[in-house]
Amino acid sequence: MAKEVQLKSKKRITKDHWTAIAFLIPSFILILVFVYGFIGWTGYVSVSNYNSLIPDFSFAGLKNYIYLFNDFRFQADLRNTLFFTILFIGLVIVIGMGLAILIDQKLKGEAIFRNIFLFPMALSFIVTGVVWQWLLNPSTGFNQFLSVFGIQPKWYTDTNILAGFEWGSIEFGLPVAIIAVVIAAVWQMTGFSLAMYLAGLRGIPDELREAARMDGASEFQVYRKVVLPMLMPITMSVIIIMAHISLKIFDLIYAMTGSGANFVTDVPGVYMFETTFRGNYYANGAAIAIIMLLLVAVFIVPYLWNSRKGEQ
Amino acid sequence: MAPTFSIGKFIKYFILVFFAIIFLMPIYVIIVTSLKPLDEVSLANMWTLPTAIDFSSYAEAFSNLAPNFMNSIYLVVPATLLSALLGAMNGYVLSKWKFKGSDIIFTFILFGMFIPYQSILIPLIQFLRTIDLYNTIPGLILVHVVYGLPITTLMFRNFYANIPDSMIESAKIDGANFLGIFRHIIIPLSITGFVVVAIWQFTNIWNEFLFAVTITTSDQQPVMVALQNLSGSQIVQWNVQMAGALLAALPTLLVYIFLGKYFVRGLLAGSVKG
Numbered sequence: 001m002a003k004e005v006q007l008k009s010k011k012r013i014t015k016d017h018w019t020a021i022a023f024l025i026p027s028f029i030l031i032l033v034f035v036y037g038f039i040g041w042t043g044y045v046s047v048s049n050y051n052s053l054i055p056d057f058s059f060a061g062l063k064n065y066i067y068l069f070n071d072f073r074f075q076a077d078l079r080n081t082l083f084f085t086i087l088f089i090g091l092v093i094v095i096g097m098g099l100a101i102l103i104d105q106k107l108k109g110e111a112i113f114r115n116i117f118l119f120p121m122a123l124s125f126i127v128t129g130v131v132w133q134w135l136l137n138p139s140t141g142f143n144q145f146l147s148v149f150g151i152q153p154k155w156y157t158d159t160n161i162l163a164g165f166e167w168g169s170i171e172f173g174l175p176v177a178i179i180a181v182v183i184a185a186v187w188q189m190t191g192f193s194l195a196m197y198l199a200g201l202r203g204i205p206d207e208l209r210e211a212a213r214m215d216g217a218s219e220f221q222v223y224r225k226v227v228l229p230m231l232m233p234i235t236m237s238v239i240i241i242m243a244h245i246s247l248k249i250f251d252l253i254y255a256m257t258g259s260g261a262n263f264v265t266d267v268p269g270v271y272m273f274e275t276t277f278r279g280n281y282y283a284n285g286a287a288i289a290i291i292m293l294l295l296v297a298v299f300i301v302p303y304l305w306n307s308r309k310g311e312q
Numbered sequence: 313m314a315p316t317f318s319i320g321k322f323i324k325y326f327i328l329v330f331f332a333i334i335f336l337m338p339i340y341v342i343i344v345t346s347l348k349p350l351d352e353v354s355l356a357n358m359w360t361l362p363t364a365i366d367f368s369s370y371a372e373a374f375s376n377l378a379p380n381f382m383n384s385i386y387l388v389v390p391a392t393l394l395s396a397l398l399g400a401m402n403g404y405v406l407s408k409w410k411f412k413g414s415d416i417i418f419t420f421i422l423f424g425m426f427i428p429y430q431s432i433l434i435p436l437i438q439f440l441r442t443i444d445l446y447n448t449i450p451g452l453i454l455v456h457v458v459y460g461l462p463i464t465t466l467m468f469r470n471f472y473a474n475i476p477d478s479m480i481e482s483a484k485i486d487g488a489n490f491l492g493i494f495r496h497i498i499i500p501l502s503i504t505g506f507v508v509v510a511i512w513q514f515t516n517i518w519n520e521f522l523f524a525v526t527i528t529t530s531d532q533q534p535v536m537v538a539l540q541n542l543s544g545s546q547i548v549q550w551n552v553q554m555a556g557a558l559l560a561a562l563p564t565l566l567v568y569i570f571l572g573k574y575f576v577r578g579l580l581a582g583s584v585k586g
Contacts, residue, residue: 015489016409016490017409017411019489019490020405020409020411020490021405021411023401023402023490024401024406024417026398027398027401027402027421027461027465028417028420028421030458030461031420031421031424031461031462034424034432034436034458034459035423035424035427035432035459037435038431038435038436038439039427039431039432041434041435042431042432042433042434042435045434045435095331098327099327099328099331102327102328103328107321107324107325107328113328113332115572116332116335116336117331117332117335118568118572118576119335119565120338121568121575122561122565122567122568122575123519123561123564123565124518124520124521124536124560124561124564125521126519126536126539127519127539127557127560127561128338129540130539130540130543130553130554130556130557131338131341131554131557132338133543134341134345134358134550134553134554135337135338135341137355139355140355140356140358141341141358144358187334187338192579195576195579195580196580199580244426247428248429248430250430250521251521251522251536254521254540255521255540255543268430269522273430273522273525273526276433276434277526288430289428289430289431289433289434290431292430292431293427293428293430293431296426296427296428300423300426304419304422304423308416308419
């Protein structure tokens with residue numbers, strides 16, 4: 001009898017496992033086709049001659065990639081993406097962590113501050129772009145306050161490249177116009193890092209900070225030596241998440257500035273969209289998309305790899 | 313001791329208030345500009361309050377955006393529900409019915425969350441044309457369900473990881489099978505999970521732009537594309553653009569105001585690895 005029950009339950013478990021796998025199959029197939037299959041297809045288009053409305057899948061080798069790396073616009077895009085990513089991630093981390101530490105001080109009104117800093121997260125990049133386009137318009141917006149100090153930045157209309165030097169066919173350096181886009185992006189995304197840091201700070205037991213204070217550490221030292229190291233994993237997650245947002249950014253720039261004069265605010269996402277869907281250069285667009293994917297993969301694959309290993 | 317403490321407190325408040333003002337400035341400009349009559353809208357007095365409150369820019373923005381606003385609703389509701397349901401099924405299997413290779417399958421699905429969608433867009437559009445769903449709301453629903461799978465799976469998997477395995481085990485001993493446990497134990501315990509995931513998906517799909525602008529044209533377009541067209545056109549006044557921006561943002565803003573707690577939980581659930 002006992003043996004029979006055992007056998008029965010064993011049999012049911014295997015059957016249940018098959019049901020479980022059957023549950024997963026639709027999603028698995030969808031992801032397999034729509035993510036991996038389509039990436040493969042894009043890769044195939046990127047090495048073809050499909051650069052007009054008429055599909056032409058004859059093999060072009062790396063022609064489209066070589067074209068891009070010699071292209072003024074694409075070189076400018078890589079430069080802009082680099083500076084955008086560094087400034088954007090840096091500011092989102094510093095401001096997000098700073099405000100989280102201040103909010104975590106148990107001051108009155110912390111909920112109000114938290115809600116104010118978080119609400120832009122609920123908006124779309126399009127809304128942000130439409131509004132900030134006016135706020136950073138050189139003839140109105142913030143410049144009306146700054147005129148008191150006699151400064152009138154040209155914001156996203158500035159074509160200067162700071163500390164520029166010749167590199168390929170472009171001037172390499174910090175495009176001043178990109179700062180305006182960074183400001184809008186930081187306004188929107190700081191809430192994300194703030195929320196993550198707040199959760200992290202709440203997870204650090206008070207006793208740890210108390211103990212450091214008992215040992216004679218100043219408030220500043222408590223943060224530098226105890227709190228900051230404990231927030232490291234969160235900083236890593238913030239960097240990964242912000243990096244992948246930044247590398248594929250499209251809507252904010254499309255709505256706020258477009259490519260800009262001399263492509264000072266252009267990014268691969270905008271170039272890909274315009275060359276593919278406005279210019280019908282499908283193979284070139286596919287090549288841009290594959291380069292974007294590779295850039296994101298540099299950050300994401302090690303991250304996914306590590307979090308999988310961390311679980312085991 | 314006491315005075316230095318309050319100076320420190322003052323500085324803390326000063327920084328917080330300073331940033332709060334900067335964060336609120338765009339909202340101030342949106343509201344003030346959208347309530348101005350046309351003759352008061354000029355570059356020189358962006359910051360001044362309107363002399364009289366005028367809703368005509370809302371009327372004009374509404375008549376421009378209303379059809380697209382409805383498109384967004386037809387898109388968001390089914391896409392959110394379907395992607396949440398599939399995410400719950402996946403999350404249940406991947407957290408409570410692990411099998412050899414299930415963790416690899418999870419990572420395999422999760423990768424789809426991070427890819428730049430530009431890298432699947434060209435085949436996707438050809439595919440949608442082939443199955444006659446290009447330039448349709450159902451086509452856009454399909455796209456958002458598929459590419460929403462990684463995040464909803466991740467969120468539900470993390471959520472279900474908090475349900476003790478012993479509950480599942482005792483249900484099995486009581487003779488419940490895979491589907492029975494899902495229906496009678498997991499689903500009733502997932503109400504919060506569904507709220508968090510639904511709010512997250514609702515916000516993301518409502519705000520999404522790249523798929524919307526490439527897969528649909530004119531009268532099928534969701535509201536964000538219509539807003540972008542409104543602001544891109546030279547003849548539309550600035551006060552109408554601001555009113556339009558507020559109208560387009562209203563659903564997600566309301567969700568944030570009333571269900572902000574769940575919104576933040578979603579944000580954390582989707583970003584902290586589980």
